[in-house]
Amino acid sequence: MATTVMLVALALQACAPTAADSGYFGKTDPPPGQTLRYISGPEPQSLDPQVGTGIVEARIYMAFFEGLVIYDPKTMGPYPGIAEKWDINDNFTQFTFHLRNNARFSNGDPITAEDFVWSLRRGLDPKFAAEYAYIAYPILNAEGYNSAGSFVRNKATGAYDLDPATHARRFVTRDAKPEPGKEFVPIRAEDVGVEAMDPMTVRYTLTQPSPYFLGMMAHQFFMVVHRKSIEKYGNANWVQPKNIVTSGPFRLTEWVPYDRIVGLKDPMYWDAANVRLEQIRFYPAEDTTTMMNLYKAGAVDALENHCVPLPWNDFIRQLKDYMDAPEEGNFYIQINTTKPPMNDIRVRRAFSLSLDRDALARFRRVAKPLSVFIPEGIYPGYPKMKGDSFDPKRAKQLLAEAGYRDAAGNFDPSKFPVDKVEYTYNNADPWRQVAELLQSQWKQNLGITVPLKNMETRTFFTSRNKLEYQGLSRSGWFGDYMDPYTFLSLFQTPTGNNGTGWWEKSYVDKLDDANRTHDPMERYRKLGEAEQQLLDSAAVIPIWVTSTDWVKKPYVKGMYANPGSLFAWKFVYIEHDRSKWEAPAPEPKP
């Protein structure tokens, strides 16, 4: 339906006067003062940073809360937040953060190391049931505590069982039964590897080396929350504007669900002197045509990523409003490697070689073709591995070698069991069109008509994660933090987000080895080796890197097209001087 709305509106739009002559889309009159009006996407799940899981929520939380580090406004790498500096031990298992002595909550309470300890323990509490708690699992005993698990202790000696891989205490989940001679010791919040060394120093101890942990700390799950207000009003009600105490550059003044979230500059914020916006207004909206209409009419100043409807893209991308950059996200096809014929690597590779990724990316307009798994252009210094290029001839040879051949030994499509392969996708835009394009390419290049199976989105995710699909399935991943490991770790376990059934111990060993490596470039090289193993397995067919694809008015400065479209709002401002619109914003200073 939304597509129909969009197409009708687009057809009519073509007749309307456009603002192409000025180089901008629609009105360019800045709002009075320093107020930013931003379309933030769907209604946020909650205003509690440890509850909301999506990028939509993350952007809103970045106005109201802060962690030890924040995302660099341009690169999304770690940037000093409430911590002014940090120390990391040699094997990346201890991260010590030194807090600023002027950091305050919005009610004036000082932010101390104890607040960070309490915030993490709260997020990991199994009764609190935070969906994103698993991002903190690299922290010592975090997974055990969050799983309501127990340590295993020898009754006779009192010694704890150790995990042979990590040498940390072994834990069992809540459903486990004690073995003879052993007893269970429930894991407490105090066992989690976080401690306040002094009021201004907090230390995180990890289970195993994790060089990516620093970048991960900018995630919303690690933002500091105010203990007293949560204990007073409860987890459900503390986020109401009349109760909430925040820790970021803005304090919440209004929240009308599905309508607006309003924040005013917080004078208590440690860096308030450098916060230029006086007010920030988040407007939820989901229909991209409506977003663009509001933008054109000058009712809002910037839109969330992926906001430009596909048919509008050729026009909008010529304008100065358009913000385009590679995203830390990919689209790939995952293959169920547990069932024939896809348990044969030659068949999997053939399906990959027969796809023209350039044509697929051209159709999508806002994507760049990808033959490897890690998005290109995101991690400086990460090596380019070797993926499959478009080679239908080789694809047919491989299928013939796999046994689907005629008497002369040539590939015969009629021998291929199409009843055992289908391409499964969810019924959201643009996946239907992409599925049809993939089907036509396989038909054209291999002579195989792969049946398409369309499913409701949540039904699709359930089926895909349980490996209930046969053959091929749509997939994609957006990084949780700025490190290639966020992509490669998908295949570290055979379950969870893996979804392919492919798993090799040597792959996990390569990842572990890379994470023990101190030199960043050497670590990237080792991660690259692991990626090559994944590509060689052909368990996934990478297709494209996504793109940020959003717009902002020329007077909005300090918002950059970074790989996650996550903005440090304290650097954003409204430039009323038209002569400065084309000039770059001053570089942010930590």
Place this chain on the structure above:
Amino acid sequence: MLRFVVRRLLSTIPMVLVVVSLTWGLIRLAPGSFYTGEKALPPAIEQNLRAKYGLDKPWYVQYGKMISNTARLDFGSSLKYEGQPVNAILWRAFPVSAMVGLLAYSLSLLVGITSGLFAAVRHNSKWDYSSMTLSMLGISVPTFVLGPILVLFFSLTLYWFPPARWDGFATRSAVLPVLTLSVIYMAYIARLTRSGMLEVLRSDYIRTARAKGLSETAIVLKHAFRGGIIPVVSLTGPALAGLITGTVVVERIFVLPGLGTYFLNANLNRDEPLILGIVAFISITILVCNLLVDVAYAFIDPRIRY
């Protein structure tokens, strides 16, 4: 009459319970849950969530709790929107939908009845043909086409009204959603009024009135109108119930924080308490609106008595 109203009101209770039970069953049949997403959750976190929301209990315990909640008209908290009670969402969203719906239906009645009346009185005239052609157009153009056309013309060309978002009832932001929503009902009401009036104007008692020498205005407004309007009254029950409880398309196009928006997203999010709350609310509204229509018949048509 009073006995009839009380009996009908009492009958809504089992009907609402049946509707929510069927809805509950259908939600449970659908694979996936409110926490199912592109990124799969570790089993431990799924267990935490299921324990937190009581989803780890046997189905009959969960069903019993749901029925008990429904009987007390307390649907608990939304699963997707952490900590937001369903009743609070209903109280917040219903006034927006109701205001847009009532304004749209009032406008539809005013324009629809007037043009239908003229079309019937001036049967086969230019007025009749043109109003019926326009009404056919109004019925044929769906709201998801009309809405963007109105936005394009009034918001993006003339800049008279905002293209979306809700600033309240007596603001310019209400104009385009109300207009978009009312056009199709205007068209229906015009056609129903015309056909109803034509039928009545041909009946014996109108002939008698004419024979008595009454003026045409008195015949139409005093005698024919009450009978001719009955089809419109029949339409009003379900139409008004549908309008005031939220219209998904218009609320989405114009970003209105109404019940339709919540209902659509609750379904996509598998937000069981919110779905059940809105379903129960819509059921009750439809049943009450239909009851009001039945009561209205008795006042409009002297032949109908309960």
